[in-house]
Amino acid sequence: MGITKSQIFTDNQNDLAQFFKVLGHPARVAILQYISNQNACICNDLVEEIGLAQATISQHLKELKSIGLLNGEVEGKRMCYCINIERWIDIQNQLNSFFNKTKTNCC
Template sequence: MGVTKTHMFTSRQNELAQAAKVLAHPARIAILEYISKQEGCICNDLVDVIGLAQPTISQHLNEIKKIGLLKGTFEGKNLCYCINEERWEELQQSFHLFFSNINYNCC
């Protein structure tokens, strides 16, 4: 969908679509699963666990950060990432509302 068409939809619809797009990649799901089980995560840990190159992991982390699911701190030359709990719960609720507002009696 072209950027010029997003104005036709509500901000909630655009936000949910953007989050779904980011979550549609299996590497990003694996990254989020790993980070969610840690107290913190240094990017080099992800390279060892996920098995992708460091630049690829960094690109995926940047996409996840764009929708606000990660927060991070600098520790020397390393970045330490963790789940942004507030944003996680917001998206969880948004997806729950989306999936629970379905009319199954249409046919």
């Protein structure tokens, strides 16, 4: 078996888990940190900066795009990947809401 049983959870639980999951890889954390520290954000820079193959970086970027965290714009023969601030804040709010609602203790 082994496949996640998404159907037994709520949409909210699946969505939260999906955000967490995409952020749950050090390369993707590093990519977001690096992009936020640059004024230009170019995939090839990331390959040198992070030390993974170009194909691997491209896949990680795709996953970050899949939850709307990154916007990609074509800039000549380069891609400019940027953090989507609205989405970023939206996800931060959803995660904080989860954290704040789940603070109750029992013991």
